[in-house]
Amino acid sequence: xxxxxVAEQIAESDQxxxxxxxxxxxxxxKRKEDARLLTxxxxxxxxITRPGVLHVMFLxxxxxxxxxxxxxxxxxxxxPGVVAAFSGQDFAAEQGSLPCAxxxxxxxxxxxxxxxAVSEVRYVGEAVACVIATDRYRAADALEAIDVEYExxxxxxxxxxxxxxxxxxxxxxxxxxxxxxxxxxxLEAAFRDAPIVIDRTxxxxxxxxxxxxxxxxxxxxxxxxxxxxxxxxxPHVLRVMLAVVTGIPEHKIxxxxxxxxxxxxxKLQVTAEEVLCLxxxxxxxxxxxxxxxxxxxNLTVHHGRDQIQHIRLAADADGRIRGLQVALLADxxxxxxxxxxxxPLLGASMFNAIYKMDAYEFACxxxxxxxMPTDAYRGAGRPEATFGIERxxxxxxxxxxxxxxxxxxxxxxxHDEFPYTTISGLTYDSGxxxxxxxxxxxxxxxxxxxxEQGDRRDRGDPVQLGIGVSTYTExxxxxxxxxxxxxxxxxxxxxxxxxxxxxxxxxxxxTGTSPHGQGHVTSWSQIAADALGVPFDDVTVLHGDTAIxxxxxxxxxxxxxxxxGIAVLKAAEKVKDKARKLAAHMLECSPDDLxxxxxxxxxxxxxxxxxxxxxxxxxxxxxxxxxxxxxRLDSDATFDPENYSFPxxxxxxxxxxxxxxxxxxxRSYVAVDDIGKVVNPLxxxxxxxxxxxxxxxxxxxxxxxxxxxxxxLTTTMAxxxxxxxxDLPTFTLDRTESPATSNPLGVKGVGEAGTIASTPAVVNxxxxxxxxxxxHDVEMPCTPERVWRALEGRAQEGARR
Amino acid sequence: xxxxxxTVDGVKYEEDVEPRLLLVHLLRERLGKxxxxxxxxxxxxxxxxxxxxxxxxxxxxxLAVQADGCxxxxxxxxxxxxxxxxxxxxxxxxxxxxxxxxxxxxVMAAIDLLRDDPDPSEERIRHGLEGNLCRCTGYCNIVRxxxxxxxxxxxAVTMP
Numbered sequence: 001x002x003x004x005x006v007a008e009q010i011a012e013s014d015q016x017x018x019x020x021x022x023x024x025x026x027x028x029x030k031r032k033e034d035a036r037l038l039t040x041x042x043x044x045x046x047x048i049t050r051p052g053v054l055h056v057m058f059l060x061x062x063x064x065x066x067x068x069x070x071x072x073x074x075x076x077x078x079x080p081g082v083v084a085a086f087s088g089q090d091f092a093a094e095q096g097s098l099p100c101a102x103x104x105x106x107x108x109x110x111x112x113x114x115x116x117a118v119s120e121v122r123y124v125g126e127a128v129a130c131v132i133a134t135d136r137y138r139a140a141d142a143l144e145a146i147d148v149e150y151e152x153x154x155x156x157x158x159x160x161x162x163x164x165x166x167x168x169x170x171x172x173x174x175x176x177x178x179x180x181x182x183x184x185x186x187l188e189a190a191f192r193d194a195p196i197v198i199d200r201t202x203x204x205x206x207x208x209x210x211x212x213x214x215x216x217x218x219x220x221x222x223x224x225x226x227x228x229x230x231x232x233x234x235p236h237v238l239r240v241m242l243a244v245v246t247g248i249p250e251h252k253i254x255x256x257x258x259x260x261x262x263x264x265x266x267k268l269q270v271t272a273e274e275v276l277c278l279x280x281x282x283x284x285x286x287x288x289x290x291x292x293x294x295x296x297x298n299l300t301v302h303h304g305r306d307q308i309q310h311i312r313l314a315a316d317a318d319g320r321i322r323g324l325q326v327a328l329l330a331d332x333x334x335x336x337x338x339x340x341x342x343x344p345l346l347g348a349s350m351f352n353a354i355y356k357m358d359a360y361e362f363a364c365x366x367x368x369x370x371x372m373p374t375d376a377y378r379g380a381g382r383p384e385a386t387f388g389i390e391r392x393x394x395x396x397x398x399x400x401x402x403x404x405x406x407x408x409x410x411x412x413x414x415h416d417e418f419p420y421t422t423i424s425g426l427t428y429d430s431g432x433x434x435x436x437x438x439x440x441x442x443x444x445x446x447x448x449x450x451x452e453q454g455d456r457r458d459r460g461d462p463v464q465l466g467i468g469v470s471t472y473t474e475x476x477x478x479x480x481x482x483x484x485x486x487x488x489x490x491x492x493x494x495x496x497x498x499x500x501x502x503x504x505x506x507x508x509x510x511t512g513t514s515p516h517g518q519g520h521v522t523s524w525s526q527i528a529a530d531a532l533g534v535p536f537d538d539v540t541v542l543h544g545d546t547a548i549x550x551x552x553x554x555x556x557x558x559x560x561x562x563x564x565g566i567a568v569l570k571a572a573e574k575v576k577d578k579a580r581k582l583a584a585h586m587l588e589c590s591p592d593d594l595x596x597x598x599x600x601x602x603x604x605x606x607x608x609x610x611x612x613x614x615x616x617x618x619x620x621x622x623x624x625x626x627x628x629x630x631x632r633l634d635s636d637a638t639f640d641p642e643n644y645s646f647p648x649x650x651x652x653x654x655x656x657x658x659x660x661x662x663x664x665x666x667r668s669y670v671a672v673d674d675i676g677k678v679v680n681p682l683x684x685x686x687x688x689x690x691x692x693x694x695x696x697x698x699x700x701x702x703x704x705x706x707x708x709x710x711x712x713l714t715t716t717m718a719x720x721x722x723x724x725x726x727d728l729p730t731f732t733l734d735r736t737e738s739p740a741t742s743n744p745l746g747v748k749g750v751g752e753a754g755t756i757a758s759t760p761a762v763v764n765x766x767x768x769x770x771x772x773x774x775x776h777d778v779e780m781p782c783t784p785e786r787v788w789r790a791l792e793g794r795a796q797e798g799a800r801r
Numbered sequence: 802x803x804x805x806x807x808t809v810d811g812v813k814y815e816e817d818v819e820p821r822l823l824l825v826h827l828l829r830e831r832l833g834k835x836x837x838x839x840x841x842x843x844x845x846x847x848x849x850x851x852x853x854x855x856x857x858x859x860x861x862x863x864l865a866v867q868a869d870g871c872x873x874x875x876x877x878x879x880x881x882x883x884x885x886x887x888x889x890x891x892x893x894x895x896x897x898x899x900x901x902x903x904x905x906x907x908v909m910a911a912i913d914l915l916r917d918d919p920d921p922s923e924e925r926i927r928h929g930l931e932g933n934l935c936r937c938t939g940y941c942n943i944v945r946x947x948x949x950x951x952x953x954x955x956x957a958v959t960m961p
Binding site for chain 1: 819821822826829830834835836837838839840841842843845846848875876877879880882883884885889890892893894896898899900901902903904905908923926927928930931932933934935936937938939940941942943944
């Protein structure tokens with residue numbers, strides 16, 4: 001394909017016929033990123049190579065918990081094509097410990113976490129040796145020739161058992177990683193004599209994030225400095241951490257995140273493989289590359305969720321919430337990785353959600369088990385909280401025989417009460433739960449579906465209809481640095497951007513965010529185009545290379561637009577300020593006499609003007625610059641938000657549940673989200689679609705399953721079920737718009753909202769369908785077998801009575 | 802080592818290959834055709850889908866030696882007269898890709914689907930793409946793109 005022709009083809013199709021000067025922000029711009037992705041010119045890490053590159057493969061522990069008594073790699077070293085083979089002992093002096101950047105409490109235990117196990121393995125998949133060969137087939141052959149002897153130790157798999165005194169220990173210090181509690185209001189008073197107390201335990205199953213691109217790492221060195229390519233969400237954080245872990249000075253490490261094929265939190269990590277590839281490049285003086293297989297990834301990409309949630313809610317007879325008490329057990333897995341212990345705590349202030357109450361308590365205990373460590377997965381702590389509260393609100397409604405929307409209405413914060421400081425201490429800046437819910441119920445045909453539900457119940461239809469409600473909010477845009485400091489997080493939450501006018505009047509934006517599917521190149525172009533009055537197509541956006549974007553905090557937690565996008569805006573405004581001084585000099589007037597419109601500074605009331613492009617060239621030639629103005633029209637800015645971002649919305653799901661087979665079919669799904677102002681509605685729609693699908697996947701399909709010995713059973717995509725197109729419906733979307741007050745664009749994060757909202761909407765719908773059968777919970781994923789067994793169980797209980 | 806002759810995106814190659822070499826590794830690592838990615842090792846995800854003698858196959862599940870004498874078309878060879886194929890263009894128009902990793906396979910599978918049914922319903926598209934997984938889009942816009950691609954291809958004078 002001809003690259004020039006493709007570019008022309010795309011440009012032609014993307015013409016937007018609007019008057020010149022119309023704002024870019026708010027337009028459904030098609031993505032600048034698409035052409036190379038559609039034509040196979042993408043730079044995935046595994047596509048990149050270096051002359052003489054060697055391939056790394058890791059031998060991984062087949063035991064959940066064992067002492068390593070012997071590793072013999074000599075057999076591998078003798079095979080053709082094998083350059084080297086190493087065991088953990090060979091790295092022991094230099095490999096350091098993988099970092100945990102979030103010591104959440106005073107009692108937190110952060111065990112040593114060697115990138116390659118030296119003396120003990122604590123989960124199936126932990127690396128114990130590696131082979132470096134001329135190609136991946138030879139490396140795979142050589143793994144077979146490595147001899148490892150283990151002395152098996154008992155696996156620790158169940159969180160409740162792990163906390164008993166008799167349990168075998170994952171680490172010497174015991175199985176409790178940390179415990180924490182926050183309280184607000186008088187909980188005892190709230191529960192004392194409460195007419196209604198709902199008491200439920202829910203399980204958040206373990207999930208595997210499953211970005212479509214498996215991880216890959218390549219490392220190279222010229223003998224002095226190092227370059228590491230990685231399929232990562234966090235090139236900047238990774239660079240700092242690699243320096244800390246390996247002792248290689250930070251300024252000698254360059255990290256490049258080329259095109260990255262999805263992350264969903266799974267690539268927000270400092271991995272063993274990244275550290276080991278860097279050390280191998282140093283040991284061998286050669287470029288090395290590792291690309292994981294999917295089954296290797298299911299074992300060793302950090303997992304998500306995995307909580308047991310005990311929730312108690314006290315309410316008055318009219319449905320008003322008095323108090324909420326949450327006690328979590330959160331499975332850390334075998335080690336604390338980058339933000340492992342912080343994940344459940346991201347839900348600490350969210351169980352109270354959009355509701356007013358008198359008292360609140362959140363307690364969480366982190367537990368070590370001999371499983372793959374957990375860490376961030378789309379939503380990270382907030383889907384768990386939203387699931388817990390939205391499930392309990394439905395249980396409260398059922399107890400009161402009240403419509404689930406009515407019980408929510410009686411408790412939620414009204415639109416005229418914003419800004420509102422919640423019982424857990426967060427201040428929600430804006431929102432309108434009434435408006436979103438009204439819009440959603442109208443689109444959904446709520447009353448009609450309720451009528452059909454009643455009809456099906458009356459006639460004992462084997463296929464029952466269920467309606468699920470989720471009126472969620474979440475805190476995202478991670479995060480105000482001050483608040484991160486208070487939470488004992490190891491870094492700040494700012495973001496950085498640079499904007500440069502080039503001599504020919506084109507614009508380069510350099511962002512510290514690190515997109516991997518989110519379309520930042522397109523959205524940041526829209527922001528910069530408006531701020532500088534230049535055409536959308538005249539802006540390019542660079543990212544993902546610490547040598548180009550030298551400063552950044554990367555992409556996760558729905559932070560990129562609300563922090564990184566604002567940094568772009570601030571940097572562009574500074575460029576405009578510089579341009580104004582230069583324009584005033586050239587036009588021989590005071591800067592205050594100039595007005596800026598459509599990319600030009602004009603002397604008020606005259607025709608004299610200088611375009612920003614002319615000023616860029618004047619700065620470049622520097623023939624006549626005023627005092628104090630340098631020969632550059634560029635600037636940078638760091639933005640640190642004053643508050644989190646609080647998107648919200650109402651999601652409604654209708655399911656048909658076949659009571660004879662347990663099969664659940666989503667009949668319709670309506671989502672009305674409020675994410676404030678929107679930069680690109682096309683991209684927003686895509687984020688919401690994908691988010692909803694991932695939340696539905698947790699509700700219906702996905703679960704990482706370990707057997708009684710601690711072996712992962714769901715190592716392939718044949719066992720770990722991602723939904724296909726045939727498993728999902730078309731979603732109906734709409735929005736309400738309550739601008740954020742915490743940033744100048746009024747925008748809120750959107751990357752995680754769909755996932756946070758949809759899981760409880762689906763499970764609430766299933767339970768709603770089955771309530772007449774005496775069922776008030778189905779454990780996730782709600783597979784046909786689970787639903788059927790729940791129905792059978794109730795039927796048998798009935799027969800015994 | 803067996804010698805195979807294979808045409809990829811219009812170029813003829815003669816290669817000595819180990820019998821165990823997968824077609825996708827021949828494409829990616831020997832011929833530099835990195836437009837076709839690998840997403841799994843059990844032929845579930847479909848990211849590596851290419852056309853083998855006009856029919857879509859998952860190139861991780863075909864040995865290079867099985868492609869001897871065959872004509873392979875990858876995402877890199879789809880264009881017509883230097884421009885993008887209508888299905889590629891439709892994916893762009895409908896924002897049917899985010900990270901883009903599944904996209905090459907998804908586009909190939911969509912084109913193959915239209916060979917059987919040039920005007921597929923939404924349901925037919927959803928079932929026809931069951932073997933190709935996407936983690937970003939929730940499939941809504943992919944379905945729309947395939948509908949649009951079908952319409953465009955119906956209009957086009959030549960089919961690839």
